[in-house]
Amino acid sequence: MNYTDFLKMIPEAVLTAILVITFICDFASARQTERKWMNPLVSVMFAALTVVCLLPMAPVHAFGDMYVTSSAVNVIKAILAFGSLIVVLQSRSWAEASGKEGEFYMLLTSTLLGMFVMVSAGNFLMFFLGLEMASVPLATMVAFDMKRNESAEGAAKFILTATFSSGVMLYGISFIYGACGTLYFDDVRHTLMTVIASGDLTKVFLPVMGLVFFFSGLGFKISLVPFHFWTADTYQGAPTTVTGYLSVISKGAAAFTLLSILFNVFTPMDRYWHVLLMIVVVLSITVANLFAIRQGELKRFMAFSSISQAGYIMLAAIGDKWPTSVSALSYYILVYVVANMAVFSIISVVEQNNGGKTDIDDYNGFYQTNPKLSFLMTLAMFSLGGIPPFAGMFSKFFVFMAGVDGSDIHTTMGAWSYAVVFIALLNTVISLYYYLKIVKAMYIKHNDNPLPTFNSDNNTKFALALCTTGILLFGICSYVYDWISMAA
Amino acid sequence: MSWILTIFVIIPVLMLFGLWMARNDNQVRGVMATGATVLLAAAIWLTIYFVQQRNAGNNDAMLLANSVTWFAPLHIDFAVGVDGISTVMILLSAIIVFTGTFASWQLEPMKKEYFLWFVLLSSGVFGFFISTDMFTMFMFYEVALIPMYLLIGVWGTGPKEYSAMKLTLMLMGGSSLLILGILGIYYFTGATTMDVSKLASLHMDVTAQKVFFPFVFIGFGVLGALFPFHTWSPDGHASAPTAVSMLHAGVLMKLGGYGCLRIAMFIMPDGLAMWAPFFLVLTCISVVYGALSACVQTDLKYINAYSSVSHCGMVLFALLMMTQTAITGAILQMLSHGLMTALFFAVIGMIYHRCGTRDVRQLGGLMKIIPFLAVAYVVAGLANLGLPGFSGFVAEMTIFVGSFENGGMFHRVATIIACTSIVITAVYILRVVGKILYQAVPNKKFFELHDATWDERVAVGGLIFCVAGLGLCPLFFQDIIVNAVKPIFNTIIANAPAVSALANM
Numbered sequence: 001m002n003y004t005d006f007l008k009m010i011p012e013a014v015l016t017a018i019l020v021i022t023f024i025c026d027f028a029s030a031r032q033t034e035r036k037w038m039n040p041l042v043s044v045m046f047a048a049l050t051v052v053c054l055l056p057m058a059p060v061h062a063f064g065d066m067y068v069t070s071s072a073v074n075v076i077k078a079i080l081a082f083g084s085l086i087v088v089l090q091s092r093s094w095a096e097a098s099g100k101e102g103e104f105y106m107l108l109t110s111t112l113l114g115m116f117v118m119v120s121a122g123n124f125l126m127f128f129l130g131l132e133m134a135s136v137p138l139a140t141m142v143a144f145d146m147k148r149n150e151s152a153e154g155a156a157k158f159i160l161t162a163t164f165s166s167g168v169m170l171y172g173i174s175f176i177y178g179a180c181g182t183l184y185f186d187d188v189r190h191t192l193m194t195v196i197a198s199g200d201l202t203k204v205f206l207p208v209m210g211l212v213f214f215f216s217g218l219g220f221k222i223s224l225v226p227f228h229f230w231t232a233d234t235y236q237g238a239p240t241t242v243t244g245y246l247s248v249i250s251k252g253a254a255a256f257t258l259l260s261i262l263f264n265v266f267t268p269m270d271r272y273w274h275v276l277l278m279i280v281v282v283l284s285i286t287v288a289n290l291f292a293i294r295q296g297e298l299k300r301f302m303a304f305s306s307i308s309q310a311g312y313i314m315l316a317a318i319g320d321k322w323p324t325s326v327s328a329l330s331y332y333i334l335v336y337v338v339a340n341m342a343v344f345s346i347i348s349v350v351e352q353n354n355g356g357k358t359d360i361d362d363y364n365g366f367y368q369t370n371p372k373l374s375f376l377m378t379l380a381m382f383s384l385g386g387i388p389p390f391a392g393m394f395s396k397f398f399v400f401m402a403g404v405d406g407s408d409i410h411t412t413m414g415a416w417s418y419a420v421v422f423i424a425l426l427n428t429v430i431s432l433y434y435y436l437k438i439v440k441a442m443y444i445k446h447n448d449n450p451l452p453t454f455n456s457d458n459n460t461k462f463a464l465a466l467c468t469t470g471i472l473l474f475g476i477c478s479y480v481y482d483w484i485s486m487a488a
Numbered sequence: 489m490s491w492i493l494t495i496f497v498i499i500p501v502l503m504l505f506g507l508w509m510a511r512n513d514n515q516v517r518g519v520m521a522t523g524a525t526v527l528l529a530a531a532i533w534l535t536i537y538f539v540q541q542r543n544a545g546n547n548d549a550m551l552l553a554n555s556v557t558w559f560a561p562l563h564i565d566f567a568v569g570v571d572g573i574s575t576v577m578i579l580l581s582a583i584i585v586f587t588g589t590f591a592s593w594q595l596e597p598m599k600k601e602y603f604l605w606f607v608l609l610s611s612g613v614f615g616f617f618i619s620t621d622m623f624t625m626f627m628f629y630e631v632a633l634i635p636m637y638l639l640i641g642v643w644g645t646g647p648k649e650y651s652a653m654k655l656t657l658m659l660m661g662g663s664s665l666l667i668l669g670i671l672g673i674y675y676f677t678g679a680t681t682m683d684v685s686k687l688a689s690l691h692m693d694v695t696a697q698k699v700f701f702p703f704v705f706i707g708f709g710v711l712g713a714l715f716p717f718h719t720w721s722p723d724g725h726a727s728a729p730t731a732v733s734m735l736h737a738g739v740l741m742k743l744g745g746y747g748c749l750r751i752a753m754f755i756m757p758d759g760l761a762m763w764a765p766f767f768l769v770l771t772c773i774s775v776v777y778g779a780l781s782a783c784v785q786t787d788l789k790y791i792n793a794y795s796s797v798s799h800c801g802m803v804l805f806a807l808l809m810m811t812q813t814a815i816t817g818a819i820l821q822m823l824s825h826g827l828m829t830a831l832f833f834a835v836i837g838m839i840y841h842r843c844g845t846r847d848v849r850q851l852g853g854l855m856k857i858i859p860f861l862a863v864a865y866v867v868a869g870l871a872n873l874g875l876p877g878f879s880g881f882v883a884e885m886t887i888f889v890g891s892f893e894n895g896g897m898f899h900r901v902a903t904i905i906a907c908t909s910i911v912i913t914a915v916y917i918l919r920v921v922g923k924i925l926y927q928a929v930p931n932k933k934f935f936e937l938h939d940a941t942w943d944e945r946v947a948v949g950g951l952i953f954c955v956a957g958l959g960l961c962p963l964f965f966q967d968i969i970v971n972a973v974k975p976i977f978n979t980i981i982a983n984a985p986a987v988s989a990l991a992n993m
Contacts, residue, residue, distance in 0.1 A: 327561070387634045388627045397623070397667065401562060404671050409699055418668065425664035432660050436637060436653065444641045444649055478559050485561040 026102025068122030071487035154237025169217025175210030235303035244344030284311030320406030328402035338470030365447030391475035500611030531582030572972030662710030669704035701759025712744025730837025757984030774801025814890030824879035
């Protein structure tokens, strides 16, 4: 084994350093007062991580192709790091109230490390290792509010589904191993090519089953319909900060990995997974939208919204062209990170300042008492709903573009791609309906007893400022998209 | 100089900043009055400059054109440019924004927020008209739509939440059809550009044209009150505050007709040839059904909203007639309807503000009490029913003459059916004028009403001036418009022989 390969894993090395530093600091500061600077320290380190990920890095092949990065992988790592920075920033008051900020940041860092490993895997086992490294600490994070039953319930649901989906996925991976005799991505692709080219249905069957199981396993992580049943309860039960983290970072990493593996490993089987993906995307977007309409609790509502957003994220993979698809997907994730984190930051501060109120009805008349927060919430909702000039519209449009790129309406598959995009488009109207419901509650609904005026802490303000800047500028300033598409 | 057109977007953005900073009502008013005046001045300057350039023999399709690459990998540019059609539309928008500002001078509560959304809406409208890139056009189109939700939902009257949601969702549904159309156009021209004129010169795949034409046409048609997608319009207008109704009926609904011509018909002539008869039937229904519905309404705003359905239907009707005169008439109708319907809504809003009702049955004798507004109402009504001397006459005359030039039996019959709306319009206008302006005053309280204040007089007077101006010297605008319609029409005919057959049937 070549130990110098460790030096090539720069983002992972930085994350490990963060983990160690956090651990030592937590260890060294026993009293609550001494831990006041914990959050600033971690924030600064995550900011540094984001900067490191933004630095141009050459593609790496390490450990005999177990660890493979490309510029697209570096981009998604930067996006994930940036998202985690926002999560860390806005988590301050909640984490301090819990009295266990050290553990929280360590868990958060280790899940992120797992995701980094996952997105840069070059082998199914490495990928699986990363995935598990990300899921297990996440379950602990969901259960972080020990005294709330919902939190424990959410964690139980999460860990059970996570284990189950891992099992299903491993089953699929073993099929692939059986069919190809290897687990390295490149080798699997080459073997599949000959298998598919042979046209022998008995030989094709095994990898197709492998694909289906693998897809289902990741479908659980991204919470695509019909693998979404855990989402609402977990999102509702988890501490709001963790829900935010689950909905953007964890989902984004899994979605990127799925896209990357579908395009780069299951390349020869594209007609199979295209069909699979189309069905799942249509279901996710439509079913989740219909459920979201009926929700009265904001976090549950955001859970269904995030399922439908996951559908939109995966819509990018319906297209035939890797560069447009991957850049549209990464860009969508970035925009989704800022918009969704803005919403969750606001839910979080409102919850903390008003004794855990998270019903949509609680927000009636919110504009009268907290005009700035409700204005930011409106921007975020508009961005999620895809309204210009906010970034959400650009990301949606690019995803739609990617979805039909290379499709020809003269062919059946091409016509179906357009049909799927059309259904997704009609669903934007439904989603706008429920996003506007929140706006309606804040601005239009009358309330004799609105939430009182309060001041949010500086860290949340800073996180919200970052999010708002993102919502306003990531779309209009084309540099962001250029940077992402350059890497693709 | 080459970026001068972007001031139409920059000024609203500056106004947004100004409003953000404003600390009291007077500062808000100051920002709005200044901004709207500057916009109006810029639009007038643009019109004069445009005419000068044309007279000097500058025959570029787009004047003041410029573009900068925006999203290079997707071939999206930020491209601006104006031809005759967009010039008059920008002028129209500037007039409506200016008068709309004064019409909402005394609006309560939350003046600042109201004007923020109002300005965002107008920035979308201006951006749409200056853009020549499909994506940019679409973006501004949606920017113009969404503020309506809050403007109606917060400051509206009656069942405002319902109306606001209905309007927003229907228009957004239209725009989602539009996105699919845009994607189809982009991929099936095989283009490496989103510039509308360049796309039109490339031949789009004929099957794709036939598939995507209805998406784009309906997408814009929803905003142009195409039957059966017009139902948002009466509810939306009835619930909206005055200036929003003005801006919406006056300008936003014109985005529909403009987009139908500029994107759907211009780029997809083969699709047009196939779908024109179908849509012609729908627009015919819009025209007649809108007018008939207006006859039975008792709410002043509903009457005018249905009248707008009828008149905007006429715009699409004329576009589909595919003769140069008819298309010119359609643009004139957009201009004329924009002005007179804004006037109408302004006056109705002021009457409602005073009387507390818009129900025709509860109003009467207003001519004795508030003569200025009553006369303004008569002027708007007469313009609406197409009295010579006002803008409505010029537009409708051109439309029907142009439509009749199309010799096909089907088109002749359609024209005759649509012509009946002129008579029906007279019925519903004169009925209301007679009822609410003359006869006895039904309510003692009405005697205490005061006539228009200075800010209202500015709004109403300005609009009357424009309506009469367009009616008295139509040739000035007609020349600008014909000049722009000609190349578009010729491109359509040249690209699709089927359309020229249609036009000369």
